[in-house]
Amino acid sequence: MNEIEQRIAELNKLLHEYGHAYYVLDNPIVPDAVYDQLLNELIALEKENPSLIYPDSPTQRVGGTPLQGFKKVTHAFPMLSLSNAFNELDLRDFDRRIRQAIGDDFSYVCELKIDGLAISLRYEDGIFVQGATRGDGVVGEEITANLRTIRSIPLRLKEPVTIEVRGEAYMPKKSFEALNQSRQEKGLELFANPRNAAAGSLRQLDPKIAASRNLSTFIYAIGGDGEAYGIDSHAEMLDYLETLGFPSNKERKFCETIDDCIAFINMWTENRPNLAYEIDGIVIKVNRYAHQDELGYTAKSPRWAIAYKFPAEEAIT
Numbered sequence: 001m002n003e004i005e006q007r008i009a010e011l012n013k014l015l016h017e018y019g020h021a022y023y024v025l026d027n028p029i030v031p032d033a034v035y036d037q038l039l040n041e042l043i044a045l046e047k048e049n050p051s052l053i054y055p056d057s058p059t060q061r062v063g064g065t066p067l068q069g070f071k072k073v074t075h076a077f078p079m080l081s082l083s084n085a086f087n088e089l090d091l092r093d094f095d096r097r098i099r100q101a102i103g104d105d106f107s108y109v110c111e112l113k114i115d116g117l118a119i120s121l122r123y124e125d126g127i128f129v130q131g132a133t134r135g136d137g138v139v140g141e142e143i144t145a146n147l148r149t150i151r152s153i154p155l156r157l158k159e160p161v162t163i164e165v166r167g168e169a170y171m172p173k174k175s176f177e178a179l180n181q182s183r184q185e186k187g188l189e190l191f192a193n194p195r196n197a198a199a200g201s202l203r204q205l206d207p208k209i210a211a212s213r214n215l216s217t218f219i220y221a222i223g224g225d226g227e228a229y230g231i232d233s234h235a236e237m238l239d240y241l242e243t244l245g246f247p248s249n250k251e252r253k254f255c256e257t258i259d260d261c262i263a264f265i266n267m268w269t270e271n272r273p274n275l276a277y278e279i280d281g282i283v284i285k286v287n288r289y290a291h292q293d294e295l296g297y298t299a300k301s302p303r304w305a306i307a308y309k310f311p312a313e314e315a316i317t
C-alpha cells in the first residue's frame with residue numbers, strides 16, 4: 001500500500017469508529033470539528049483518487065441522483081406483526097395462555113415500541129447491501145439509498161457476517177418540531193407526527209432530502225433463525241446486535257413475571273414524555289428461543305410476543 005492508500009484506509013477506519021461512537025452510542029470520542037476535518041480530508045483524497053473510494057466510505061452515505069421509483073423486494077424472512085394488548089386483562093390473558101402452553105419456568109423481555117417506520121437491513125460479509133420498508137411483511141420497497149443517509153445505520157459491521165436485521169427508523173421529537181417549524185415558515189403542509197415525517201422522508205426519491213431529515217434507527221431483531229448465530233434468547237440477540245455495531249434501544253428490561261412487565265409499562269406510561277423519540281407502546285417477548293419455538297405462531301403473529309398499546313392521546317383542542 002502506498003502512502004495515499006494507507007491514509008485513505010486509516011481515515012475510513014477512524015471515521016467508522018468515531019461515527020459509531022457519535023451516532024450509535026451517542027458518546028462522541030472526538031470533537032465534531034476533528035470529525036469534520038478528517039471527513040473533509042477523506043473527501044479531498046477520494047476526489048483525487050476515485051479508484052480508492054471504499055463502497056462503505058462515510059463519504060458515500062448520500063447518493064447522487066434521485067431515483068425514478070422504488071423497486072419491490074421480497075424479504076428473505078417475513079417481517080413479524082404483533083398482536084395487541086390494550087389493558088391489564090389482555091396482558092394477563094396473554095400470560096395465562098403462555099403458562100398453559102409451556103408451564104411457569106420462563107421469563108420475558110420488555111422493550112419500548114418505537115413509533116416509526118419498520119425497516120429491514122441486509123448485510124453481506126458485513127457490508128450494508130440493501131434496505132427496505134416492511135410493506136405487507138413479505139414484500140417491501142427497496143429504499144437502500146435513503147437508509148444509507150441515516151448515520152446510525154452502520155455501512156460496515158464489526159464482524160463480516162451475512163445477516164438480515166429489522167428495526168424502526170424514526171424522527172426524534174426535536175427534529176420533528178424543527179422540520180415542521182421550517183415547513184410552516186415556507187408555507188408547506190405540516191407533518192402530523194414524527195412517524196409520518198419519518199415515513200415521508202424515507203419515501204423521497206432524492207436521497208439528499210432523506211439525508212436532511214436527521215432520522216435515526218433502533219435495531220431489534222434478526223430476520224430468520226437467531227440460533228444460526230449461536231444465540232438462544234432474545235436478550236442475547238439484542239446484545240449481539242450491539243456487538244455488531246447496531247443501535248439498540250437501552251430501555252429494555254428482563255422481566256421474570258407479567259407483574260414486572262406491567263410495572264415496566266406503568267413506569268413508561270409516566271416517563272414517555274421525557275423520551276427524545278415517540279413510542280406507541282411496550283413490546284413483551286418470551287425470552288428463550290426454545291420457549292418461542294414451543295409456542296409458535298398464529299396465522300398472523302407469534303404467540304410468544306405481544307404489543308401493549310398506550311391509550312390514544314386525547315387530541316389537544
Ligand SMILES: NC(=O)c1cnc(N)c2cc(Br)sc12
Nearest residue numbers: 080081082111113114220283
Ligand atoms: N423492540 C421491538 O421488538 C419493537 C420495537 N418497536 C417497534 N415498533 C416494533 C414493532 C414490532 Br412488529 S417489534 C418492535
